[in-house]
Amino acid sequence: MAHGVAAEAAGAPVAHPGEKTLLRFLTCGSVDDGKSTLIGRLLHDTKRLFDDQLSALERDSRRYGTTGETIDFALLVDGLVAEREQGITIDVAYRYFATDRRRFIVADTPGHEQYTRNMATGASTADLAILLVDASQGILTQTRRHAYIVSLLGIRHVVLAVNKIDLVGFDRHRFNEIALAFEEAVAPFGFRSVAAIPISARDGDNVIAPSPRTPWYDGPSLIGYLEEIDVTSEE
Helix, strand or coil, X not given: CHHHHHHHHHCCCCCCCCCCCEEEEEEEECCCCCHHHHHHHHHHHCCCCCHHHHHHHHXXXXXXXXXXXXXXXXXXXXXXXXXXXXXXCXXXXXXXXXXXXXXXXXXXXXXXXXXXXXXXXXXXXCCEXXXXXXXXXXXXXXHHHHHHHHHHCCCCEEEEEEECHHHHCCCHHHHXXXXXXXXXXXXXXXXXXXXXXECECCCCECCCCCCCCCCCCCCCCHHHHHHXXXXXXXX
16 A cells, blocks of 8 residues: 555656756654765766766775675765764755756765754755665654754655655565554654655665565556656745
8 A cells, every 4th residue: 555655756747858956855863764875876876976086985985894895885974073983963964966858966974863944954855756765774753853853844745755665675565564653653744755765775676766675566667756756836
């Protein structure tokens, strides 16, 4: 049931052919749900990195990274020394990137409860919020808190990015369970659109292109959704 609702929502955006508009969005969610990793993945996969930046990222991944031998994409965004050493986001980091269809400004906001004010700052200029949840953890208190805050700040479009879907074996039922729980939790908040997308920010599943590891998901990739959604509609 949840997947059916999520798939319908994920297919709802209205395209504007030939118009390269700007979308401002933020990533939020609980601690360690993968917000900075997702933004780093978006920057990397949309070719926003120069060779020297990529080399520096590989070097920093060996020094500060938390992903073993693979590139730690979060380090592209977590700029403060304290953030890198602790592996968390404290300040709000803004990044620009673009695809052939749209331009984007994204705010990476803190997940720790004590930095909620910083998260609200990032939300104040956004048109859309991506709320990340760890597929192995599900909807947490901080997830609900962030959803409530973005609703108070007037954001009416939300994407639930069910991240680390690989940790639950790309399980369709787990995705459906989380999507339904989120839809029920945010029902009172008055969002105009709520779409759920299963992703792996670390590995890239459903971030830029549809993943063969989620054949049960027939909606767009995350970037495909962001390219198409109409945030100007008052319907």
